[in-house]
Amino acid sequence: MTETADTSADDIRFMKLALALGRRGLGNTWPNPAVGAVIVKDGVIVGRGYTQPGGRPHAEAEALQQAKRFAKGATLYCTLEPCSHEGKTPPCADAIIKAGIVRVVSAIEDPNPEVAGQGHARLRERGIAVDVGLCAEEAALAHAGHFARIRQSRPHVTLKLAVSKDGKAGLAGRKQVAITEVGANERVYMMRAQNDAILVGIGTVLSDNPQLTSRLPGLFERSPIRIVLDARLVVPVSLSVVSTVKDTPTWVFTSRASSEMAEEILVDKGCKVFRVADTDGKLDLAEVLRVLADQGITRLMVEGGPTVAASFVGADLVDEAVVLHGERTVGETGIGPLEGMSLDDLTVMLKSRGSETIGPDRIEYYQRG
DSSP states (O other), X not given: OOOOTTSOHHHHHHHHHHHHHHHTTTTTSTTSOOOEEEEEETTEEEEEEEOOGGGOSOHHHHHHHXXXXXXXXXXXXXXXXXXXXXXXXXXXXXXXXXXTOOEEEESSOOOOTTTTTHHHHHHHHTTOEEEEOTTHHHHHHHTHHHHHHHHHSSOEEEEEEEEOTTSOSBBGGGBOOOOSOHHHHHHHHHHHHTSSEEEEEHHHHHHHOOOOSOOSTTTGGGOOEEEEEOTTOOOOTTSHHHHTTTTSXXXXXXXXXXXXXXXXXXXXXXXXXEEEOEETXXXXXXXXXXXXHHTTOXXXXXXXXXXXXXXXHXXXXXXXXXXXXXXXXXXXXXXXXXXXXXXHHHHTTSEEEEEEEETTEEEEEEEOO
């Protein structure tokens, strides 16, 4: 069911609502996708739901619980194919059948081999009308993390850069500098809350002592897992990413040759430490991403300095980019956003998704073609 001139305006409206509901769970449902669901009967919404923290209950189960007996004879709109396999909870497809739903409008098929069309097939076998494909492009973007983990065994990677009016990202000596204003900064905090994990290099940790949390009212608990690339395992335990680990988890990636004693100290403080291959002190990013996927991470935000940012671009591991353009200037001695690269090296790899203005700042959005 692709969106055409003949598509019901109500179908589009209810699917858009399901997508909006699903976005509430972004960054909070891993390893499961953040799905949204709406149940409609005789033009009236009788149930709505979205995937709950930790991935359960699923969106369909939440909507059915809200609809109760009114689900019989109703239409269910969902942003991803209902599951059909036995997991920690019964299959959503079976719950939909039992509830008496007569039509399901599903945005996109789930590539998970345990589902992969079987959920839709089970519904059709029981006489339920199933339409697939409405708002599929928007759903694919919403579920990009889930799709990347299933298809590529890695998280979906979003690179965030802040660039001054004169094309700089920091002061000489790699010192931090304010580039954007409050509105754009708050947008970044929201982005953090919508990702499962946020990644920086040890250089950023040592120079900036960042908190890497979502500092918006009511969203601190939605702060992502903090990932630090530290090949030599030199992160001081006094810095925020370690000292506040009981409030916000920190995972440190290091080389296989780094100090075992340093690892024991970090683990004792509450951090997780993962060892991966390295070349000349540079960690294997592909292996880092595979480990993150194995741990359940589906959406990763890279917010490191120019060196880490350039390493992800050079390895072709950027799926989305968010570039914040500030009106402030840094000066000729400032450093660029991508070590040894120009910003064009990033943007030519991706296609523009448009831009928006927040106060004096402009934000550009890019994604893979």
